Amino acid sequence: MSKLLSSLKLSTRPEKTSDNPELKRREKLLAKLDQQLAMAQSHIKGEIYTCYREKWQKNAETGVQEKVKIPKNVAKWFYKRGGQYYLEVRFANKPLELSKGNHAIEVGEVENLTTIIATVIEAVVAGELDKLLTESASQLPLSKK
Template identity: 35%
Template sequence: MSHLKALKLTSAVPARATIDPVLRAREKMIATLTEQKQMAEAKIAGQAFAPKHIVRKKDVDGQRIEVEALKRVRQGWFTDGSGKVFFSVRYAGKAIEFAKDKNAIEVGDIAALPAVFDTLIEAVRAGELDSQLVIAAAERGRLLRKPV
């Protein structure tokens, strides 16, 4: 006990890093748009897009290990009956509305998709979609909460 008396004992907790929810939503949207841009560029070039990420699994001994696995990425663009390409931004499982009843961007040709993604990434960085992202995240949070 004489060794512990030489130390200054106190009650302390580490400070939690508080990240602004708007900044977090922006970062998530930028990461998603960047991934969509990479997928579009691969499709234009005629290559396969196969991103990987680290997952944790249990091995045969029951130990947790990290393994690299293919990441499932859903394509955000679609074509209509006439062959026009449209892109719909989704966040928290819901399509984002850019204006009243306007939830998609008309791209026209698939070759124009990377430029649209660049424009959207700059719009997100400038904060032009903050209100839509916050609303979508709040709705998602309400859906995930268990009723009391």
């Protein structure tokens, strides 16, 4: 091996997400939780959060296809009831039952929202919600899994 290559840290090829449905579900939930975290941070600051998606569109003047950013609606997973905030962790547009009969996490004050979402992200990374995600995915039609 050459000097240059030996100076690099080599490893085996990591497993593809598409090969492991459990990892795929976990990454999908993590992406949504990152959106919710950004939305919560904006909510605390009193700002409006806008999420964008990219779309190919033909430019009317030049006739050339170009990528444009289009705002998309993202539903909040947190809400205020009776003077305090609650958070629902959602997968496949349904709240996960985190424990028997409990779908929401009591947050309390709005300032705690980002901390709670960060804790949920850590739990997802640690694999603590994998069983719930698998159960939720098993209830979906085959085309959506």
